Amino acid sequence: MAGVSIRTLHHYDQIGLLRPSGRTDAGYRLYGDADLERLRDVLAYRELGFSLEQVAELLDDPRANTAAHLREQHCLVRNKIGRLQDVLAHLEKMMEAEQMGINLTPQEQLEVFGDGWHGEELDAEAGQRWGQTEAWGQSKRRTAAYTKQDWVEIQAATQALEAELADALHEGVPAGDPRAMDLAERHRLGIERFYDCPSQMHRGLADMYLADPRFTQHYEDVAPGLAQYLHDAVHANADRREG
16 A cells, blocks of 8 residues: 555564554554554655654654654655755756757856746747748757857847837837837847748737737736737838838
């Protein structure tokens, strides 16, 4: 029931860590409810890395009781979960970099993208949606060759462009104004660092910024109303390029 081998139970009995409450006439060990509770505590502390000697000291402490053991185990488990979550976050960032073809160390990834960088989910989704397209292949090939400095420059250029878009929005510049359209064109050219982005594709991306709440929220965090403003400026710029 507990996933413990007979050999282990025999050993626990021999060292006095878990003695059965009784035995049958044939000598088989009989474990009662209290024994199972003690076994639960033994296994819990062992999972947390305690030695058998340390487990025995904890369980045989006359000042302790079941509630105290549970509180102690709860605290230890929470601490271990916190450490494991840190390890998991590190591994996920490494997976993101590997999957996205970013040749950076984990420290460099944090320096460039910050603690809030979580591209794996979007990258996996993009792979499912567009993995067979030429744009996807171009993106993988181009980003595979990018250095840390390349990513620093891309990140800085993106932030600067979004700040200028927010300024234009705050100043009341119409989305169809040449200033706004020029910013939209810079946005398109920024995308072309990853893959070719003709006007029609740029329109589709702008539509997605409003349709997908994750993208909308990104631009809304920069400035309220920016997602709609960028969308309109992109469409206006596409009309200008096509017209």
